[in-house]
Amino acid sequence: MAIPDFQSIMLPLLEIAGDGKEHNIREATIQLGKYFKLSDEEQAVLLSSGQQPLFYNRVGWAKAYLKKAGLLDGPRRGFFKITSEGSKVLRSKPEIIDKNFLEKFPGYIEFRKRPRIENQTNGKAESEVELTPEEALEDAYQKIRDDLATELLESVLRSSPGFFEKLVVELLSNMGYGGSRREAARAVGQSGDEGIDGIIDEDRLGLDSIYIQAKKWKDENHVGRPEIQKFIGALHGQRAKKGIFITTSRFTEDAKNYVKNIDTKVVLIDGKRLSDLMIDYGVGVVNRTKYEIKGIDTEYFESA
Numbered sequence: 205m206a207i208p209d210f211q212s213i214m215l216p217l218l219e220i221a222g223d224g225k226e227h228n229i230r231e232a233t234i235q236l237g238k239y240f241k242l243s244d245e246e247q248a249v250l251l252s253s254g255q256q257p258l259f260y261n262r263v264g265w266a267k268a269y270l271k272k273a274g275l276l277d278g279p280r281r282g283f284f285k286i287t288s289e290g291s292k293v294l295r296s297k298p299e300i301i302d303k304n305f306l307e308k309f310p311g312y313i314e315f316r317k318r319p320r321i322e323n324q325t326n327g328k329a330e331s332e333v334e335l336t337p338e339e340a341l342e343d344a345y346q347k348i349r350d351d352l353a354t355e356l357l358e359s360v361l362r363s364s365p366g367f368f369e370k371l372v373v374e375l376l377s378n379m380g381y382g383g384s385r386r387e388a389a390r391a392v393g394q395s396g397d398e399g400i401d402g403i404i405d406e407d408r409l410g411l412d413s414i415y416i417q418a419k420k421w422k423d424e425n426h427v428g429r430p431e432i433q434k435f436i437g438a439l440h441g442q443r444a445k446k447g448i449f450i451t452t453s454r455f456t457e458d459a460k461n462y463v464k465n466i467d468t469k470v471v472l473i474d475g476k477r478l479s480d481l482m483i484d485y486g487v488g489v490v491n492r493t494k495y496e497i498k499g500i501d502t503e504y505f506e507s508a
Contacts (some may be wrong), residue, residue, distance in 0.1 A: 207249065207259050208240050209334040213266040214301040216240075218275060221286035222294050229282050233263045252342045265336035270301075273309040303334075341497075353479035356488055360452055360478070361422065368420045371487060372450060375478075376404055378485040381414065403442070415444045421453040423475065429458045432470070439468055447471070450478060 216239050220232050237247050242259065249258045267284055270276040275290035286294075289309070298305065306312040335343060360368065376382060382404040406412040417435050419427060432449065439447050445468060452475045463470050473481070482488050 207242065207246055208262070210262040210265040210269070210336050211302040211334050213263055214270055215298065217263065217266050218270060218286065218290055218294060218301060221276060221284060221290065224286060224291070226279055226283045226285045229264060229267060229284065230260075232284075233260050236263055251339065252346055258339075261338060262336060265338070269303070269306060269312070273306040273312040275309070338497075341495075349483065352483060352489065353476065356479040356482055357452060357475050359488065360475075361420065363420075365420065368418065371482075372416070372418050375481060375485060375487045376416070376448075378487060379481070381406060403444070406446070412446065413444060415439050415442055415447045416450070417447070418450040419453065421451055423453050426454045426456050427451050427459055428456045429462050432459045432462055432472075436466065436468055436470065439470075445469060448473060451475065452478065 213236060216236055217232060220235055221227055237259065247257060247259050250256065251258055251261055267276060267278075270290070271278060271284070273289075274287055275293055276284045277287050279285050293301070360371065363371070373382075403413050403415055406414050415435075415438065417438070419431070421427070427449070432455075435447060435449055439445075447468065447470045449470060450473045454474045454476075455472050460472065463472060
């Protein structure tokens with residue numbers, strides 16, 4: 205089944221605490237995973253940041269909302285316990301506990317309502333999935349990043365071959381190849397037909413070299429197996445064992461499969477990955493706004 209949103213977790217989580225004992229949030233997550241019949245794969249799905257399992261994050265937010273309403277208490281970090289008000293709610297046998305239900309509790313009234321956002325969970329579309337505040341922030345960030353990546357690729361396609369050469373050199377230099385930018389430029393520096401071809405050092409010491417080919421093609425002109433075969437031939441002619449093929453377009457499945465079945469190490473970078481790398485390594489982009497998400501420093505309060 206699809207991973208439940210954090211509101212669907214509230215009632216089962218409160219029921220776990222119904223015995224009046226302290227419960228560990230990690231152990232409760234395991235119990236809830238069985239309750240919702242989630243597979244190992246579903247429980248392993250991470251937030252888009254890759255920092256935490258999605259289901260564990262939603263259990264944490266369900267606990268946080270129940271605490272805001274005064275139904276759960278947090279006696280110590282990572283643990284929770286039902287309150288007298290929470291026990292009273294359980295005795296009333298509610299069919300569901302969600303944000304609307306929590307509106308009757310004074311402690312929750314000040315809690316700001318969050319927007320409902322269209323989302324996908326585990327590859328399955330869910331209409332109007334209720335996101336946690338953290339998920340909503342990540343969802344908004346990913347949308348901004350995707351829009352930026354599209355705009356970047358459009359700008360690259362409008363650029364001249366010489367500018368594209370400069371862009372690729374700067375990107376590879378920022379990624380740690382070729383030492384300094386000046387060294388990288390001397391190593392590559394050969395203009396071609398809407399792209400560049402050249403050799404760049406893998407590291408500052410020049411212990412190994414990487415052969416590069418770049419094609420500034422429009423999206424409809426996909427790079428196929430014949431182009432990759434020509435590139436491999438060029439690698440063999442240089443006695444090179446490593447290569448990077450960069451395109452603003454895409455690679456055909458035949459081209460991708462061909463690269464998987466050869467001994468020579470060749471990395472394929474299509475337009476989508478190129479724009480992502482430009483964002484990650486600061487090429488053609490500037491920092492517009494920066495947000496920091498801070499958490500409680502438990503060590504600071506240990507002696508309080």
